[in-house]
Amino acid sequence: MELLDAIRTRRSVRKYEAGKDVSKETIQKILELALNAPSAGNRQPWRLHVVKNQLTKKALCEAAFGQKFLEEAPWVICVVAVPEESAARYGDRGRNLYCIQDTAALVTYIMLIAREFNLDTCWVGAFDENRANEILDLPAGQRCVAMIPIGYAAEPRKDRPRRSLGEIVVFHE
Ligand SMILES: Cc1cc2nc3c(=O)[nH]c(=O)nc-3n(C[C@H](O)[C@H](O)[C@H](O)COP(=O)(O)O)c2cc1C
Numbered sequence: 001m002e003l004l005d006a007i008r009t010r011r012s013v014r015k016y017e018a019g020k021d022v023s024k025e026t027i028q029k030i031l032e033l034a035l036n037a038p039s040a041g042n043r044q045p046w047r048l049h050v051v052k053n054q055l056t057k058k059a060l061c062e063a064a065f066g067q068k069f070l071e072e073a074p075w076v077i078c079v080v081a082v083p084e085e086s087a088a089r090y091g092d093r094g095r096n097l098y099c100i101q102d103t104a105a106l107v108t109y110i111m112l113i114a115r116e117f118n119l120d121t122c123w124v125g126a127f128d129e130n131r132a133n134e135i136l137d138l139p140a141g142q143r144c145v146a147m148i149p150i151g152y153a154a155e156p157r158k159d160r161p162r163r164s165l166g167e168i169v170v171f172h173e
Contacts, residue, residue: 006115011158013120014069016151022074024052026117027150031077033116034109040098045085046106049078049136049144059135060147064127073149077110078136079103081145100145107146120153 001009027050039045051057052075060078061071070076081103086094111121124147132144 001116001118003112006112009157010111010115011120011160012122013151013153013155013157014067014122015153015155016069016073016120016149017154018072020074020152022117022119022151026119027075027077030110030113030117030119030150033113034106037102037106037109039102039105040086040094041089043086043089043094043098043102045082045094045099046103047080047082047138047142049080049138051076051078056135060127060132063131063135064124064147067124067126069122070124070147070149073151075150077148077150078132078144079107079110079146079148080136080138081143082141083143084141103145107148110148110150114150118152119150120157121148121150123148 031048031050035044051060057071057073057076060076061067064070081099083095083099086099086102088094090098107123111123114121125145127147129144132147133142136144138144
């Protein structure tokens, strides 16, 4: 799939085919490619926890205030930031900004690359972070910043409205 098609067809999908699994090899390929994402100073201040275990997915669903599709997706990829790896070079700007931007770029790469494999995703950011960190057994200082359920869509991809360029762009020429 061309990049532009991936961009045009990526939509938040919140219902996944129950009987259609995704192989671990496919997930590994997606993640391998996603590691091409940029990061400030190439610090790559991230970890990935890839969850298939049903009990763990159920716990993540509860931490995310009952967003059921987390439990129903074949896999949930949890993106974890390591702020101190950015802070070591960039101080507060690394700790508070770069590591969040870096992990956001990684999330976006994962979601777009997933389309190449005809898979769908949804960026989930609404969850109790402390609870998620506990469930994933993260060492102190690591933060789960996003969850990405991934699977085959069992609902149509809906186009959602976007602001127009005129509303948001300022050209300085
Ligand atoms: C930082 C962030 C957090 C989000 N958190 C959630 C979430 O917790 N649950 C959810 O269903 N969608 C969540 N979304 C998905 C947005 O609702 C969605 O991207 C937006 O409505 C645009 O729709 P589209 O992705 O289909 O283009 C989140 C998106 C972002 C970028």
